[in-house]
Structures are given as structure tokens and as C-alpha cells.
Amino acid sequence: MADEFGKNCTICENETLGRYVKATEVIPAGETILLESPILILACKGDKRCCNCYRFAQQYCRKCSIAPLCLDCAEHNDEFDCNVLAAAGAVSLPDVRVDILKKHFDTYGLLQCLLLHENPQTRKTFGKMLQMEAHLEKRRNTKIWQEHDRDIVQPLLQSNIWRGFEMAPNINGDFLQKILAIWDVNSHEIRAPDAEIMRGLYPQVSLLAHNCCPNANQAIDDQYRMKVYANREIGRGEVVTNSYTNLLLGTDERRQILREGKYFHCTCARCEDPTELGSHMSSFICSACAGHKQESYIVKDGDSQTWKCQKCEHTLRPEQVAKILEKSKEEMFHAHGDYRRLEYLLAKLCTILHKNHYLVVDLKQEMANILRNAILNSRRPNRQLFERKIRLCQDLVLLLQTIQPGMTRLKGIALYEMATSHVKLQRLKFEENEMEEDDLKKRLKECLAMYRESIRMLSHEPPKTPEGQLLKNVAKEFDVLQKEVENGAQSEGDK
Numbered sequence: 001m002a003d004e005f006g007k008n009c010t011i012c013e014n015e016t017l018g019r020y021v022k023a024t025e026v027i028p029a030g031e032t033i034l035l036e037s038p039i040l041i042l043a044c045k046g047d048k049r050c051c052n053c054y055r056f057a058q059q060y061c062r063k064c065s066i067a068p069l070c071l072d073c074a075e076h077n078d079e080f081d082c083n084v085l086a087a088a089g090a091v092s093l094p095d096v097r098v099d100i101l102k103k104h105f106d107t108y109g110l111l112q113c114l115l116l117h118e119n120p121q122t123r124k125t126f127g128k129m130l131q132m133e134a135h136l137e138k139r140r141n142t143k144i145w146q147e148h149d150r151d152i153v154q155p156l157l158q159s160n161i162w163r164g165f166e167m168a169p170n171i172n173g174d175f176l177q178k179i180l181a182i183w184d185v186n187s188h189e190i191r192a193p194d195a196e197i198m199r200g201l202y203p204q205v206s207l208l209a210h211n212c213c214p215n216a217n218q219a220i221d222d223q224y225r226m227k228v229y230a231n232r233e234i235g236r237g238e239v240v241t242n243s244y245t246n247l248l249l250g251t252d253e254r255r256q257i258l259r260e261g262k263y264f265h266c267t268c269a270r271c272e273d274p275t276e277l278g279s280h281m282s283s284f285i286c287s288a289c290a291g292h293k294q295e296s297y298i299v300k301d302g303d304s305q306t307w308k309c310q311k312c313e314h315t316l317r318p319e320q321v322a323k324i325l326e327k328s329k330e331e332m333f334h335a336h337g338d339y340r341r342l343e344y345l346l347a348k349l350c351t352i353l354h355k356n357h358y359l360v361v362d363l364k365q366e367m368a369n370i371l372r373n374a375i376l377n378s379r380r381p382n383r384q385l386f387e388r389k390i391r392l393c394q395d396l397v398l399l400l401q402t403i404q405p406g407m408t409r410l411k412g413i414a415l416y417e418m419a420t421s422h423v424k425l426q427r428l429k430f431e432e433n434e435m436e437e438d439d440l441k442k443r444l445k446e447c448l449a450m451y452r453e454s455i456r457m458l459s460h461e462p463p464k465t466p467e468g469q470l471l472k473n474v475a476k477e478f479d480v481l482q483k484e485v486e487n488g489a490q491s492e493g494d495k
């Protein structure tokens with residue numbers, strides 16, 4: 001597959017979305033839509049990475065003395081860039097201040113963008129990059145603009161290095177801000193060799209519009225290629241969408257991230273629905289109704305922007321909402337890592353917030369992780385550990401079915417976690433003579449179905465990534481369990 005969309009998609013444009021991608025025919029669930037390599041990979045702000053291998057840099061190229069390198073990389077692999085930097089640097093221009101570039105090392109990413117233009121072989125790519133959405137006027141003089149000006153734009157201009165570039169006449173503060181804006185609006189987070197984050201620019205993938213209930217997912221392989229695939233069937237004429245934000249946040253939080261980082265107000269079906277498609281990920285429990293032993297939720301009305309009970313007249317003022325959330329976050333911070341405190345806090349928060357509230361979901365995920373490690377580190381974990389973990393994973397799977405009904409990586413992981421705990425729990429019960437072999441077999445068959453679904457959810461994960469490795473393990477465990485079920489369910493438990 002090439003770095004372009006195939007025949008099943010077309011690039012369109014309208015006033016609201018700008019350019020976007022639409023399906024020209026039905027795209028079946030699981031079908032790959034695009035496989036694209038990044039035009040450039042850059043370190044995140046504040047990180048200095050080797051220009052060859054992206055590990056943390058501890059020295060500079062001896063020839064150009066500007067490109068950062070790790071201790072294992074002896075020289076700058078990109079000979080063209082190295083020569084341009086060396087020529088534009090100390091050799092031909094005595095005014096060049098390499099010391100400023102080194103002090104403000106975030107300038108190197110911007111230099112790499114400019115070098116795309118200097119090299120005739122990548123000049124077209126530079127042109128493609130400049131066509132990407134920048135929202136320059138919306139950013140002008142904002143905090144991010146000023147920070148970039150201080151940390152990147154002014155140091156780069158003062159270094160004078162650009163004066164030796166072919167495109168020097170075009171280079172000024174606004175032009176450099178535009179490139180930085182393009183990166184902020186369009187780049188994707190990718191996993192660095194040390195498992196931290198860096199950024200990649202994928203011109204085709206970045207044409208996809210955002211939706212908080214997207215129909216396409218992406219997965220990045222060990223060569224940093226990004227695969228986009230349909231997570232459910234995409235209808236003919238439907239806009240192909242991915243997500244620009246964390247989908248396990250509430251509407252106000254997602255919208256804020258999109259507004260501040262991507263400069264638009266999201267009006268997707270999930271954002272527009274006060275109950276978030278019935279998930280209630282931002283809802284509060286109505287204390288007035290609870291006092292009458294009734295169950296009802298306070299949700300934010302989109303038009304009036306007020307927080308109001310769905311059944312009675314009870315409301316919450318925005319300051320009250322902010323205070324509850326702030327206090328809950330503070331308590332979560334203090335309970336971090338302490339299972340007992342988290343369990344106690346969960347019980348408390350569930351009297352105020354809906355059980356699917358994004359803060360509650362966050363808490364449950366942390367608890368499930370702690371239980372996972374407790375089970376792994378225990379020689380004979382007790383059944384309560386398994387039961388609790390299963391319930392926590394089940395809650396997450398059910399929630400994900402609502403907000404992301406198609407294939408999702410997180411659902412795949414949660415299903416796997418649920419399946420392994422289920423298998424162990426059923427075996428424990430069998431060992432303790434609580435069930436007959438036929439029953440065990442029936443339960444294990446249910447676990448096989450969970451494994452199967454987990455494999456389907458993770459099927460696009462590239463082999464040499466942690467998720468791909470997980471997929472391999474899930475498939476292996478599935479095979480072993482399937483054989484056991486065929487040969488007599490209790491065999492593993494007998495060992």
C-alpha cells in the first residue's frame with residue numbers, strides 16, 4: 001500500500017472541516033485504509049534526541065557541530081543535512097552562533113523542517129508540509145506563540161544559521177511560527193525508543209477529521225509507519241474520522257483540548273449529547289433524587305450550559321462542578337498507588353459521580369493495574385483478587401462498547417485481562433470442588449470467546465510493538481486453552 005489513500009476514499013473540502021477524507025464505497029470493519037511513513041520525526045519540546053536513531057542525545061556531530069547525536073552514533077547519517085549545516089555554520093558565515101542553537105536545542109526540530117526545503121529531493125515534501133492547516137491567526141500572540149517565540153523562533157533567528165540557506169529571503173518570525181503551528185495542529189505522537197513520546201508528521205493521515213466516536217483507528221509499527229484501518233464498517237459517503245484526543249475524558253475536557261490545541265469546537269454526536277451517548281462520562285448523581293431513593297443524573301445542557309438533573313429541578317452551578325472535580329482529582333492524587341485508599345475513594349466518588357464518570361473510570365483503571373501486578377506477584381492469588389479485577393475490566397469493556405462500539409486497542413487489552421482472570425478463577429473454583437468438569441468446560445469456552453474478541457480487537461497491532469507482542473501472547477494463550485478445552489478442561493488445573 002502506498003503513502004496515499006486508495007480508491008475507496010477521496011479528499012474533500014468544506015468550510016467547517018477544511019480538507020477531510022470521505023469514503024467513496026463501503027469500507028468493511030478491519031480494512032486497512034492507509035499505510036503512511038512520516039515525512040519527518042521530531043523530538044518533543046524539551047527533549048534532545050539523536051537525529052539518527054531518536055535516542056536521547058549526549059553529543060553533537062563533529063562535522064556540523066549542530067546535529068545532536070547519542071553516544072552510540074558516531075556521525076550524522078544524513079550527509080546532505082550535515083553538509084548544509086556545516087557550510088552554513090562556522091565555515092562560511094563567521095556570525096553564526098552555534099552556541100545559541102545548542103543552548104536552545106528545541107531549535108533543531110525547526111532547522112530540520114527548513115532543511116527539507118534545502119534538499120532538492122525533499123523540497124516537494126516541504127511544500128506539502130506548508131499546505132497543512134496552521135491556524136496562524138488564531139494562535140498569534142497566544143501563550144503558545146510567545147513560548148515558541150522565546151524558546152525557538154528568536155534563538156533560531158539570532159543564531160544566523162538560516163542566512164546560509166537558499167530560502168533565507170522567506171525566513172522571518174511569522175514563517176517560522178507557521179511551521180511550528182503546522183506541527184502542533186497536525187503531528188501525531190509516536191513512541192520513542194525509550195518508550196517516551198516524540199512527534200511524527202504524516203500528511204495524509206492528518207487529513208482525517210476528528211470525531212469523539214471515530215470510525216478509524218491508527219497503529220504505528222517499528223519503522224514508524226502509521227496504519228489507518230476502519231474500526232467498524234464505514235458507509236459510502238461517510239467522513240472517515242480518527243480521534244485527536246483521549247476518548248476516556250468527559251466532553252468539557254475533550255472539547256477544551258481540541259479548542260486549545262486544534263482550534264475547533266467539536267460538535268460530534270457524543271459531544272452534543274448531554275449523556276455522551278448514554279455513557280454518562282461527565283454526569284453527576286442527583287443528590288435530591290437520591291434523597292428520595294430515586295436514581296437520576298445531573299448533566300450539562302448544551303444550549304443553556306447549565307448542569308441540571310434529568311428528572312427534577314436540581315441544578316449545580318459551574319463553580320460547584322469545578323470544585324467537585326478539583327477535590328476529586330486532589331483525592332485521587334493522594335490515593336495514587338495505594339489500593340485500599342483507591343477502593344475507599346471509589347466508593348466515595350460513586351456517591352457523587354456516575355459510575356462511568358471519567359474520573360471514576362481513571363480510578364478503576366489504576367485499581368485494575370494494581371490488581372494485575374498483585375496477581376502476577378502472588379504465588380497463589382485469592383479469588384477475591386480475580387473477582388474484583390474481572391468486575392473492573394467488565395465495567396471498562398461495557399463503557400467502551402458504548403463510546404467506541406468498533407474495534408479498539410483498549411477494549412482488546414481489557415478483554416484479555418478479563419479472560420486470563422476468568423480462566424484462573426474458574427480453575428480455582430474447580431479445585432475447590434465448587435463446580436463439575438462440565439461446568440468448568442462451559443466457563444472456559446466463554447473465556448475462549450473473550451480471547452477471540454480480544455484477538456480481533458488487537459489484530460492490527462504491528463508485531464514488533466508492545467501491543468503486537470501482547471497480541472502474540474493472547475493468541476498463544478488462546479491456542480493452549482483451546483487445546484485444553486478439547487482434551488479435557490481440568491488438565492491445566494491438575495498440574
Ligand SMILES: C[S@@+](CC[C@H](N)C(=O)[O-])C[C@H]1O[C@@H](n2cnc3c(N)ncnc32)[C@H](O)[C@@H]1O
Nearest residue numbers: 016017018019133185186206207209210262264
Ligand atoms: C489535522 S488537521 C485536519 C486537516 C485539515 N482539515 C486541513 O484542511 O488541512 C486538523 C484541523 O482540521 C479541522 N477539523 C478536524 N476535525 C474537525 C471537526 N470535527 N470539526 C471541525 N473542524 C475540524 C480543524 O481546523 C483542525 O484544526
